[in-house]
Amino acid sequence: MEQSKKRRLNFGMAGVIWALAWPTMLEQLMQTAVQYIDTAMVGSLGTQATAAVGATTTLNWLVGSTISAVGVGFLAFIAKALGAGEKDSAKRAASQAVLSVLAVGIVVTVITVGLSGQIPKWMQVDEGIRDLAGQYFLILYLPMLFRTASTIFGTVLRAAGDTKSPMKIGVVVNLVNVVLNFLLIYPTRELTVFSFTFTMWGADLGVIGAAVASAIAYIVGGILITIVLWRHPSVSPKGQSLKPDMKIIKPCLRVAMPNMLQHFGTSLGYVAFASMINALGDVSTAAHTIANTVESAFYIPGYGMQTAAATLAGNAYGANDGKRLKELARMFFPIEIALMIFSGAALFFAAPALVSIFSDSEEVIRLGTTVLRMVAVSEPFFGFSIIMEGMMQGVGETKRPFVYNIVGMWLVRIVGTFICTGFFDLGLVAAWACMIAHNLFLFVLFLICYAKGRWNPFRKVREA
Template identity: 65%
Template sequence: MLPVIVALAWPTMLEQAMNTAVQYVDAAMVGRLGAQATAAVGATTTINWMIGSTVSALGVGFLSFIARAFGAGDRQRAARVSGQAVLAVLAAGLLFTVLPLSLSRRVPVWMQAAPEIRGQASEYFFILYTPMLLRAASIVFGTALRAAGDTRTPMRVGVVMNLVNVTLNYLLIYPTHSVGPLTVPGAGLGVRGAAVASAAAYAVGGLGVTRALWRHPVISPRGQRLRPDWEILGPCLRVALPAALQRFGTSFGYVAFAAMINALGTVPLAAHSIANTVESAFYIPGYGMQTAAATLTGNALGAGDRKRLRDLAGMLLTLEAAMMVLSGTLLFLFAPGMMALFTPDAAVIALGAGVLRMVALSEPFYGVAIILEGMLQGAGDTVTPFFFNIAGMWGVRILGTFVCTRVLGLGLKAAWGCMIAHNLLLFLLLLIHHLRSEKRERAFFAQDAS
């Protein structure tokens, strides 16, 4: 069991690590332009999360059914599901191209960004969403490949995508300059250059993953009719819809959360934006293992192997807890140094390091919650995580942050305290649900055996 988990998880972890490294490079390069440039990029980050996570929720529905079909050895059904995923990508990609482009001027205003950064933030947002169709393909088709047990291809595509991003960042953000005896050409586009680099990388990633899916020996959509097949599409959407509502609802909560952070001023916003970038690296073990949890849960259910499913749960949760304890310890120890990589501003470093050390203490609990949610997704249960996430986001994080920042006049640390409380509640709710489900299953099989 352990070799299978590792084989599925390590490419996803490496892919996440590379993506995070590129985020670090992006943030560091933009950060050298000053706090206003960092704030301009950070002002729309939460909207980016909302749209990206809503599209990725579509992949969850297809993940569950491809993983089950793959586990049952039903190649024809797996290919049919993949064909319906193409339709979903076309619909979502077009929708989330038209809406962001048409609303790009208003988004920074809605996010309560400072007037002096709204122009840059709007332009950055517009450029970023120009290739959204290919970005949607990268997200959903990558999920389909992982559901079929291929986590290496998305990783390889990610390597190319990140190399494109970093190279173009360097050439487009800064003006022509000298490095020793060499003259390095540069466009000097600043924030606009960072947006163009990211958009180009998304396009390359989408093309690469689409090519890989079309060439896959089992789940290629070649030969499938590109029209709704409701026998397949209906169940996939029933799984995807709660996941999409959850991610949209929680992401909209992130928007509300970020808007309250934005209102605290430029220094708290810059600290919050950079701290989020730093923090994301320390969730790599969690999200890498979540992919393995979802895929293997779907495979086990497709094969009808309940014992394998129980063994899988125990091993995944133990591994995840151990890795996230280590991750949280490293984050706590190196928080100031990590912040200093992205900004020379002492006030931003001090504030960001403080909130990072707070969240480091909750890392193991959130890691376990990530795995439990991944197992539910692999089983096709997206309703339970939907209710738990919405309750935690709006009942704890948003309400708590509103009271702390708007009523009590507290700052960024209080807001992050509310975020941590939300994560701890999610851990408790998912753990209780998991233990109760195991108890019901044991009772059912004991009764059946008698």
């Protein structure tokens, strides 16, 4: 009887996990599809255009992940509040998220726009494409307030269990981006569809057109997600004060700050990593950019499940249900690892065809395929780390992931890449080998953390 009850509980929990995870996966799949299309469209303009767009990609990760860390603080607070049945606290936290969007969005806009001319130099971008890379970056960061709203408000909605609204908005944003890319990147030309030939207008803006298309899409997304949050029954900030509320801000910051420092430190590492690769030349930069784009699609199962893990762990923590928290962990890991084994195998076999979508250079295709097949083998190990980190974010434990990620990034990936490329001239393959070593290092640390129960806040209660 007990066994039957437990089985029903597991199936019920699996359904909840899937209901939360699939919209996030689909949203990320759409984003990745558009990233594929963007890269392919720009790639048709030549290797230099691809390099100009990709040269500052890691800096985009730095800014984006630092902002998303702010959202993690609100995710932990709101998921815990709703798990405890404290709906008013969740709404007050949403109003503080609005305040954070205004403050963070304005500050980041001023900094990124002001430094847009210098960033390509710091990234060691080739002088021939430096001005173009700077213009692309500037246009991309002018609507930073809207981008911040999309990131933080999207996290607030997911913390409330609403993963479908961000997904739907993501679909709209991606469609806007693709249509505008089609109109702004290319010149006016003759097109043939089903034997019907017609003149298609085009602005012929090239890389700049791609930036303008993305900027407009960001604005649309920021406006739509703000409207959805305002109307949401559980986390609408309507009627709440926008004055700073330290009772909410302090616990959110306790979770957000280590996560923010982690993302800032690791993303800064990505910048250093990319600058070393940029110094290897256009072919390595293009292959690295394309490989990153291709690889991102195969992380979708991992990060989709991470959102569900963080939300459900926060709910269980708020409900003071240690048994449910442990059951969630036991269910998430096998599901996640199975998904990542499947995605890793697909990446390994599909790598040549996928890289060839974005470039017709044999050298770029060969190099991109090699590094993708290398990283495909490490996907299941990385998947474990993603879920463990998500569970820890949900219960507000962000200090250990901060330490693990900073040490792994700087002592394993950056130092290793610096030695391999700077002293032994081993090129892109060696740099990606260092990246894989970083992922395996994180797997070992998170596995030890899980085995010893250091991630579980109820462990401290039992020990006391």
